[in-house]
Amino acid sequence: MWKTVLRRVLIMIPQLILLSIIVFMLAKMMPGDPFTGLINPNSSPKEIARLKQAYGLNDPVPVQYVRWIKNLLHGDLGQSYIQHVPVASLIADRAQNTFWLSLLSTIFLYGIAIPMGISAGKHEGEWQDRAISVFNYVTYAIPGFVFYLLGLWLFGFTLGWFPISGTVAANASGFWGVFFSRLQHMILPAILYAIIATTGTVQYLRTGIIDNKVEDYVKTARSKGVPEKVVFNKHILRNSFLPIAAFMGNTITGLLGGSLIIETVFSFPGMGKLFLDSISQRDYTTLTALIMIFGTLTLLGNLLSDIIMSLVDPRIRVK
Amino acid sequence: MDNQQNVLLDVEKLHTGYRLQGEFYDAADGIGFTLKCNEILAIVGESGCGKSTIVSSIVGLYDRKNTRVEGEIRYKNLNLVNLSEDLFNQVRGNNIGMIFQDPMASLNPLMKVGDQVAEALLYHTDMNKQQRRDRVIELFNQVGMPKPEAMYDMYPHELSGGLRQRVVIAMAVACKPEIIIADEPTTALDVTIQAQILDLLKKIQKESDSGIILITHDLGVVAETADEVAVMYAGQIVEKADVKTLFTHPLHPYTRSLLNSIPQSDGDKDDLHVIQGTVPSLKNMPRTGDRFAARIPWIPAEAHEVDPQLHEVEPNHFVRCTCWKTFHFQDEG
Amino acid sequence: MAEEIIQVKDLKVHYPVRSGFWNRITDYVRAVDGVSFSIKEGETYGLIGESGSGKSTTGKAIVGVEKVTSGQILYKGEDITKESVRRKVNYNKDVQMIFQDSMSSLNPRKRIEDIIAEPIRNFENLTTDQERDRVQELLSIVGMPSDAIYKFPHEFSGGQRQRIGIARAVATNPKLIVADEPTSALDLSVQAQVLNFMKHIQQQYNIAFLFISHDLGVVKHMSENLAIMHRGRLVEVGSQEEIYKNPAHIYTKRLLSAIPKVDVEHRAEHAARRREIEREFLQDQANWYDADGRVYPLTEVGPNHQVALPKEQIRGGE
Numbered sequence: 001m002w003k004t005v006l007r008r009v010l011i012m013i014p015q016l017i018l019l020s021i022i023v024f025m026l027a028k029m030m031p032g033d034p035f036t037g038l039i040n041p042n043s044s045p046k047e048i049a050r051l052k053q054a055y056g057l058n059d060p061v062p063v064q065y066v067r068w069i070k071n072l073l074h075g076d077l078g079q080s081y082i083q084h085v086p087v088a089s090l091i092a093d094r095a096q097n098t099f100w101l102s103l104l105s106t107i108f109l110y111g112i113a114i115p116m117g118i119s120a121g122k123h124e125g126e127w128q129d130r131a132i133s134v135f136n137y138v139t140y141a142i143p144g145f146v147f148y149l150l151g152l153w154l155f156g157f158t159l160g161w162f163p164i165s166g167t168v169a170a171n172a173s174g175f176w177g178v179f180f181s182r183l184q185h186m187i188l189p190a191i192l193y194a195i196i197a198t199t200g201t202v203q204y205l206r207t208g209i210i211d212n213k214v215e216d217y218v219k220t221a222r223s224k225g226v227p228e229k230v231v232f233n234k235h236i237l238r239n240s241f242l243p244i245a246a247f248m249g250n251t252i253t254g255l256l257g258g259s260l261i262i263e264t265v266f267s268f269p270g271m272g273k274l275f276l277d278s279i280s281q282r283d284y285t286t287l288t289a290l291i292m293i294f295g296t297l298t299l300l301g302n303l304l305s306d307i308i309m310s311l312v313d314p315r316i317r318v319k
Numbered sequence: 320m321d322n323q324q325n326v327l328l329d330v331e332k333l334h335t336g337y338r339l340q341g342e343f344y345d346a347a348d349g350i351g352f353t354l355k356c357n358e359i360l361a362i363v364g365e366s367g368c369g370k371s372t373i374v375s376s377i378v379g380l381y382d383r384k385n386t387r388v389e390g391e392i393r394y395k396n397l398n399l400v401n402l403s404e405d406l407f408n409q410v411r412g413n414n415i416g417m418i419f420q421d422p423m424a425s426l427n428p429l430m431k432v433g434d435q436v437a438e439a440l441l442y443h444t445d446m447n448k449q450q451r452r453d454r455v456i457e458l459f460n461q462v463g464m465p466k467p468e469a470m471y472d473m474y475p476h477e478l479s480g481g482l483r484q485r486v487v488i489a490m491a492v493a494c495k496p497e498i499i500i501a502d503e504p505t506t507a508l509d510v511t512i513q514a515q516i517l518d519l520l521k522k523i524q525k526e527s528d529s530g531i532i533l534i535t536h537d538l539g540v541v542a543e544t545a546d547e548v549a550v551m552y553a554g555q556i557v558e559k560a561d562v563k564t565l566f567t568h569p570l571h572p573y574t575r576s577l578l579n580s581i582p583q584s585d586g587d588k589d590d591l592h593v594i595q596g597t598v599p600s601l602k603n604m605p606r607t608g609d610r611f612a613a614r615i616p617w618i619p620a621e622a623h624e625v626d627p628q629l630h631e632v633e634p635n636h637f638v639r640c641t642c643w644k645t646f647h648f649q650d651e652g
Numbered sequence: 653m654a655e656e657i658i659q660v661k662d663l664k665v666h667y668p669v670r671s672g673f674w675n676r677i678t679d680y681v682r683a684v685d686g687v688s689f690s691i692k693e694g695e696t697y698g699l700i701g702e703s704g705s706g707k708s709t710t711g712k713a714i715v716g717v718e719k720v721t722s723g724q725i726l727y728k729g730e731d732i733t734k735e736s737v738r739r740k741v742n743y744n745k746d747v748q749m750i751f752q753d754s755m756s757s758l759n760p761r762k763r764i765e766d767i768i769a770e771p772i773r774n775f776e777n778l779t780t781d782q783e784r785d786r787v788q789e790l791l792s793i794v795g796m797p798s799d800a801i802y803k804f805p806h807e808f809s810g811g812q813r814q815r816i817g818i819a820r821a822v823a824t825n826p827k828l829i830v831a832d833e834p835t836s837a838l839d840l841s842v843q844a845q846v847l848n849f850m851k852h853i854q855q856q857y858n859i860a861f862l863f864i865s866h867d868l869g870v871v872k873h874m875s876e877n878l879a880i881m882h883r884g885r886l887v888e889v890g891s892q893e894e895i896y897k898n899p900a901h902i903y904t905k906r907l908l909s910a911i912p913k914v915d916v917e918h919r920a921e922h923a924a925r926r927r928e929i930e931r932e933f934l935q936d937q938a939n940w941y942d943a944d945g946r947v948y949p950l951t952e953v954g955p956n957h958q959v960a961l962p963k964e965q966i967r968g969g970e
Contacts (some may be wrong), residue, residue: 216419220417220425222380222411223411223417224439224490225407225409225442226438238429239427242429314476365842509702510911511910514926518923536839536840542919543913543922543923566914566916567917577840578914581914582869582870590848591843591847591848594844598839
């Protein structure tokens with residue numbers, strides 16, 4: 001088991017190197033440089049050249065790459081050209097926010113999707129199943145940002161139930177005060193995000209239950225005199241969770257991608273918003289660092305999926 | 320011989336119908352038989368003849384919304400027809416054990432095989448966890464599994480087909496049921512394994528005095544294992560006798576035709592016997608007259624009964640319809 | 653004496669087993685491990701084996717859908733294990749296959765006409781009318797009504813679908829048809845019909861069959877010569893009469909004794925004989941297999957009868 005995990009981690013190294021090269025080259029190819037339009041337009045060309053020299057932008061590309069990687073390995077993600085702070089601290093701040101938002105989203109996601117999937121699978125073809133499939137079609141078809149904006153308008157502006165931006169109210173004080181304020185700021189984006197993301201989980205669970213219901217081993221369980229409730233929970237449901245477990249890593253990394261839009265809509269200072277901001281500001285030290293982090297997390301998510309899978313399914317358990 | 324005390328299961332006028340587009344069609348249409356202890360009763364027939372329907376009616380494993388069961392299935396003083404789910408759960412696994420066709424599919428892939436057998440004990444005995452484990456190991460021993468202790472913690476995919484079917488058998492006999500129903504228990508197995516599994520079933524039956532209902536399409540298996548045989552065609556029993564009579568002295572045209580189509584006849588390379596036409600589907604099954612008549616069109620209509628009954632033509636030898644008296648194969652002229 | 657249409661020489665199909673930290677190939681599954689036999693024109697050659705014996709893999713290798721590790725398959729004197737050779741000698745037209753599961757081997761979205769015409773279109777240039785005539789002719793050969801061409805596979809019963817599969821296989825006028833368990837999914841009376849059609853077609857067109865099955869009764873009925881396969885190798889090869897009457901290898905004996913017989917009156921004797929052979933098998937097992945659990949190379953024990961005898965027994969016979 002651990003050998004396999006270790007091997008998978010080792011396989012990640014070349015993948016990450018490849019990713020870093022692509023990311024670095026893309027950043028280099030972006031039009032303009034970080035100084036364009038930002039520093040004092042009256043700066044002399046000499047001054048700009050001096051800055052370029054200072055930031056090492058005149059070195060050959062491979063040298064720049066190696067330096068970047070070296071720093072990366074030391075945890076130095078570089079200096080944001082725009083905010084004039086280390087990228088690492090910039091991201092650390094935002095990462096926390098995104099982490100909590102993602103966690104809350106995950107809880108809502110499974111909290112909503114699992115009961116829905118079970119209900120749809122159990123009552124295949126009945127009104128519950130049909131209602132859920134309508135819900136699924138709608139949430140799947142509707143573009144995320146439209147849905148988020150609608151939610152923001154309805155529950156934020158019109159009804160005023162939730163704050164419409166930021167992470168915490170300015171006047172919140174004390175541990176619990178801050179805690180609840182933070183929670184209040186996250187609930188609406190988390191729920192909205194969870195609703196949009198349920199489709200896959202609901203469908204996997206529904207199909208799993210419908211398929212497993214007619215499996216022979218379920219008939220065998222009934223023939224042993226196992227009560228129907230136990231048959232459902234122990235034999236049908238448990239086995240139907242397999243694909244969800246397999247999909248879990250992807251679902252969680254999917255949250256990161258989703259954070260781009262939702263954080264921007266809610267002006268929520270997380271990694272997603274930082275990502276979009278860095279693009280528009282051509283802050284490519286921050287951008288490359290973020291892409292590297294997202295890439296690493298995606299690979300780790302896949303690994304997590306495989307580990308979860310081998311834990312729950314004895315057939316693919318590695319010895 | 321017909322000692323009433325020995326009767327384990329008495330099925331009478333059993334009608335089991337499935338709902339197709341709003342209407343019920345009987346897949347088992349007036350079935351009657353008895354199962355005694357120490358007896359292997361084989362119910363034999365081709366796919367769609369209703370043999371598996373009988374099984375699901377006995378143990379209540381049918382979709383209650385779309386199935387209609389009428390008649391009597393007497394087990395002791397209990398009528399199993401339309402029993403409540405709770406009562407069925409008390410009977411299943413405890414008084415009636417079941418063995419299914421595909422041992423891979425009939426085991427839960429995510430559970431240890433030992434736990435799956437122990438599950439049967441959980442609901443019918445008051446054993447504690449350790450006692451259940453011990454009993455399962457004892458059962459594994461009884462069904463001839465090597466290293467029973469180690470086997471307990473194995474998962475189905477780690478076992479061969481033969482061992483898996485032994486696990487299924489251990490599961491079926493865990494609570495020492497009086498009745499064992501084996502639905503095509505060896506169809507998915509290789510012949511050498513099949514022989515071992517059939518031997519095992521016989522051994523278990525002798526040890527426990529239980530009665531076995533063996534559902535199969537394989538006449539060879541019937542000939543080698545059964546005591547009594549019922550041949551089914553289109554939802555009805557067309558012939559019933561002890562195994563020796565049935566194979567040496569078959570009377571019903573369907574039984575005779577089936578036996579003739581077995582590719583085993585020694586040495587000869589001639590064509591196999593083919594039964595004309597096809598088995599009618601559930602919806603198109605003729606509900607009046609002899610259901611087999613359409614497949615032996617050279618036999619005149621007068622030879623058939625209007626409402627074919629099961630006649631006892633000699634002691635314990637039942638044949639449906641009277642057409643057997645004049646039946647001959649087409650090429651016999 | 654009819655000519656040999658196909659010769660299989662020391663055929664091996666091995667699958668790599670990967671394990672260890674670097675996932676390197678550490679071993680091979682020897683699905684087919686040195687199999688040689690030949691099929692004559694117009695004969696039915698039976699290949700018997702239990703699940704996992706490698707019989708289906710052998711069949712697939714002969715049709716050319718399984719990558720061969722080593723060995724030769726000679727057709728018209730050419731080794732057709734290479735795809736380029738298969739194309740050159742028109743092998744894919746001359747050798748067809750019938751599968752066990754007629755439902756999944758027929759495209760559910762195509763009409764019967766297109767299913768049967770497909771191989772014709774691949775290999776022949778016929779006008780639409782000629783093609784339709786040919787399809788009708790093929791359907792009538794397998795006893796299907798002519799209006800079947802407009803229907804879809806699911807509208808037929810298992811036996812009818814299997815006959816459609818046969819019609820498709822026959823469409824290109826093949827010299828050899830590999831039939832992998834063609835009747836094991838069918839009921840007895842339907843099986844009889846399909847087997848009869850296979851025989852008629854063989855007589856009419858002089859087609860050779862490689863009949864792969866686990867059912868010894870069916871193989872006995874169908875084939876003149878047969879081979880018994882076990883753990884990737886041939887255990888016993890010879891004429892049908894020889895093998896059924898004088899089985900020499902313990903595995904063959906065991907297999908034959910395990911077939912349920914419809915002979916009720918002697919069932920006690922059968923059971924006793926089966927148990928006796930099982931005892932013999934358990935006792936002598938080690939003698940019949942080499943250190944790796946594989947059977948020995950074949951030795952001639954009589955005219956048209958070869959058995960995988962252990963070395964000591966060969967010397968004993970001399």
